[in-house]
Amino acid sequence: MSINLLQAAAGLSGNLRGIAWMAASTVAFVGMHGTVRHLSAEMHPFEIAFFRQFFGFLALAPWFLRYGLAPLHTRRLPLHALRAGVNLVAMLMFFYALSITPLAQVSALAFAAPIFATILAMLFLREVVRLRRWLAILVGFAGVIVAFFPDFRQTGGIAPGSLLVVGSALVWAAALILIKLLSRTESSVTITAYMVLMMMPMSLAVASFFWTWPTLQQLGWLALAGIGGTLGQMMVAQALKEGDTNVVMPFDFLKLIWAAMLGFLWFGEVPDGFTWMGGAMIFSATTYIAVREHQLRRQRAEPDEPPVPRTPAAS
Secondary structure (H helix, E strand, O other): OHHHHHHHHOOOOOHHHHHHHHHHHHHHHHHHHHHHHHHOOOOOHHHHHHHHHHHHHHHHHHHHHHHOOHHHOOOOHHHHHHHHHHHHHHHHHHHHHHHHOOHHHHHHHHOOHHHHHHHHHHHHOOOOOOHHHHHHHHHHHHHHHHHHHHHHHHHOOOOHHHHHHHHHHHHHHHHHHHHHHHHOOOOHHHHHHHHHHHHHHHHHHHHHHHOOOOOHHHHHHHHHHHHHHHHHHHHHHHHHHHOOHHHHHHHHHHHHHHHHHHHHHHHOOOOOHHHHHHHHHHHHHHHHHHHHHHHHHHHHOOOOOOOOOOOOOOO
């Protein structure tokens, strides 16, 4: 499906190309999530996280060959290391959550990351958050509570997997703040290069405590997860480059739809109605925040100078 979308994108223009790239990215990400859940029945999620980085690095190898060592020039090595460490914690929490939580529930709660990022940006970067975005934040948090309802009905409390997803969203939001700080002096190429190079040995150190040698079949699945995740990140960056944020971002909600379908077909999971409702509330809030920030950036841009769309660094 994603291949057909990419082929069709060549004949489209502007926002339609951005929509096609975003739709393709949702397929890649949900495919990676399903693969991680499948493999976690036989391998520890922390080992899967290492191979996701390893094969993701191989997917980026041509990119490194093109740019050589130039992207590694930096004066902010400690901040790069901190960002990689924070990013790794978020990934480990997320992968473990995938191993014990229905795919649709993971996708719904993971939408909360931009809400946390907005609050952290206000606290640490002194960004101004006015009434409308505060209302969006409240709606988003209400959506998180609604998405917890299936856990309350089944166990009387919040399931550990759901808590891990929300925790990973919070930690990932902290990584986004570090990326913002780095982007003031570093190129996106440099930020991505150090993330990949540092997270690989970090994740290997953690995985070594749970290591089992994968079979050839498992290596195939691991390669699919690593390459799919990296391609998904590149597609999101391209989507935001091609199209306007307010047009492209709503199509990220396809993740929840694909996750529900894949969870049902592959694992026999049936998402609760509260999962859909909570996911929709969280996603609506985060989409509004993204659109509002995009509008504010355009307002701050010079009248004779078109705004440059901001693309997220790979994670």
